[in-house]
Amino acid sequence: MDPQKEEPLWEVFIRSRQGLEHKHAGSLHAADAQMAIENARDVYTRRMEGVSIWVVESKYIHSTNPDEAESFFEPANDKIYRHPTFYDLPDELKYM
Amino acid sequence: MHSKPTNIDRNYLVDYTLHLADSSLIMGHRLSEWTGHGPMLEQDIAISNIALDLIGQARNFYQYAADIENSKNTEKKVTEDDLAYLRDTFEFKNLLITELPNGDWAQTIGKMFFFSAWQFYFYQKLIYSSDKQVSAIAEKSLKEVTYHVKWSGDWVMRLGDGTEESRERMDAAIDYLWPYTGEMFVPAQFELNHEQQVTIDVRSIKKNWLDKVKGVLAEATLTVPEDAWMQSGSKKGVHTEHLGYILAEMQYMQRTYPGLEW
Amino acid sequence: MAQDALNRWWWPSLMMFGPNDEQSPHSVQSMKWKIKRFTNDELRQKFVDVCKEQADILGITIPDPDLKWNKEREHYDFGEINWGEFWNVIKGNGPCNKERLAARVKAHEDGAWVREASLVYAAKHKNKTSDKEVILETV
Numbered sequence: 334m335d336p337q338k339e340e341p342l343w344e345v346f347i348r349s350r351q352g353l354e355h356k357h358a359g360s361l362h363a364a365d366a367q368m369a370i371e372n373a374r375d376v377y378t379r380r381m382e383g384v385s386i387w388v389v390e391s392k393y394i395h396s397t398n399p400d401e402a403e404s405f406f407e408p409a410n411d412k413i414y415r416h417p418t419f420y421d422l423p424d425e426l427k428y429m
Numbered sequence: 430m431h432s433k434p435t436n437i438d439r440n441y442l443v444d445y446t447l448h449l450a451d452s453s454l455i456m457g458h459r460l461s462e463w464t465g466h467g468p469m470l471e472q473d474i475a476i477s478n479i480a481l482d483l484i485g486q487a488r489n490f491y492q493y494a495a496d497i498e499n500s501k502n503t504e505k506k507v508t509e510d511d512l513a514y515l516r517d518t519f520e521f522k523n524l525l526i527t528e529l530p531n532g533d534w535a536q537t538i539g540k541m542f543f544f545s546a547w548q549f550y551f552y553q554k555l556i557y558s559s560d561k562q563v564s565a566i567a568e569k570s571l572k573e574v575t576y577h578v579k580w581s582g583d584w585v586m587r588l589g590d591g592t593e594e595s596r597e598r599m600d601a602a603i604d605y606l607w608p609y610t611g612e613m614f615v616p617a618q619f620e621l622n623h624e625q626q627v628t629i630d631v632r633s634i635k636k637n638w639l640d641k642v643k644g645v646l647a648e649a650t651l652t653v654p655e656d657a658w659m660q661s662g663s664k665k666g667v668h669t670e671h672l673g674y675i676l677a678e679m680q681y682m683q684r685t686y687p688g689l690e691w
Numbered sequence: 692m693a694q695d696a697l698n699r700w701w702w703p704s705l706m707m708f709g710p711n712d713e714q715s716p717h718s719v720q721s722m723k724w725k726i727k728r729f730t731n732d733e734l735r736q737k738f739v740d741v742c743k744e745q746a747d748i749l750g751i752t753i754p755d756p757d758l759k760w761n762k763e764r765e766h767y768d769f770g771e772i773n774w775g776e777f778w779n780v781i782k783g784n785g786p787c788n789k790e791r792l793a794a795r796v797k798a799h800e801d802g803a804w805v806r807e808a809s810l811v812y813a814a815k816h817k818n819k820t821s822d823k824e825v826i827l828e829t830v
Contacts (some may be wrong), residue, residue, distance in 0.1 A: 340469070340806060360472050365813035371580060375475035465794065468802025534805045590815065592807025598804070
């Protein structure tokens, strides 16, 4: 039982009452998940009822490297056949 | 929030709403002293928000008290500000526990936990008050207080079952605060008008409060104090020396520049 | 009271917009990244123009003898900021800064035992929490 010297960092995602997805709201420090959720409520929501909060320790989030964004994403734009707008639809199709 | 009181004798109702307003105001004021000095940024924000909740409750009760006063008195009209800022210590009816110094984080958490647990069971019954305004304020406050109890209770557990140092501090806090908890369940004259079913009987919530408190303390591996000599007097305007200092700071502006406006 | 306040706070308010654009090292990059949309001097000029109008309406005077409408520029010309004071303040040499930092340091040091307790508590209860959903209302 050796506690870390500092509270870990958590990323907070919140879905508002009318929302469909959780959006990244920010980050905070907390000793455990329970505390992280309470802190998230205090820091990022306050009076918003009916919201859903997700917290994830930052160390568990893996992301793309912004410097590599070009090589990682651009080629997809070149492959025009991957975009639905590439295809011509016959005129008879009315409801696409 | 404004509404007309009925023709039933309402003298006690002013005292009642002031007692509830004062308790929330003084507690909110004390908690706000932590702003900028909390042990962690997140807790600083949390406790400041709780203070804001309490001041919001106080405002609701002060506004209603002012309405009742003004309906009786056609000449001089009072506002919520007059009630909060121009009454002296012997007119305040806040529970003693609310005016005690914050001390360290443990003492503040202890104060908050005991007080918000009292508020929880109190408002839970008060929503059935026959007075619609009182009932409405109680309902709104209950939502906030439910969170306050949870938040402070969690901290009691973290500190009680944390390190040796945190347990010692929490123990010391509980010993210090316990003598101020008795008066929460001793009704004042203005609370004993039960035929009209506006007020609640505080004696009836004592067991709930004790069960809740003992439960949390036990889980936090803390000892419950033996029944001690209980301090009292707040509902009659008899306070500790702390209230004077609080009011001196809080009321300074209104008293120096009476009637000032933005 | 209002005039007093204006006398006291006018120049510090202008300083809040930062150094002149030539001396603002980060502005170029910030504007390239589109996180800053107007330069320090642009915002400061806007501020002066807006405040002068309001001061006139309120009947108070901005404490700047060089404040004058410039017909060609269509803006108010204003006096030079005391840049010596500015750089001293932002380097943290002022008394309020010392006090403020001391308060933050004290809060952090005084709170060490609280943070430690929450970490130890979390470690003790780590294996007990199997449920991933945290319930907020349990009274």
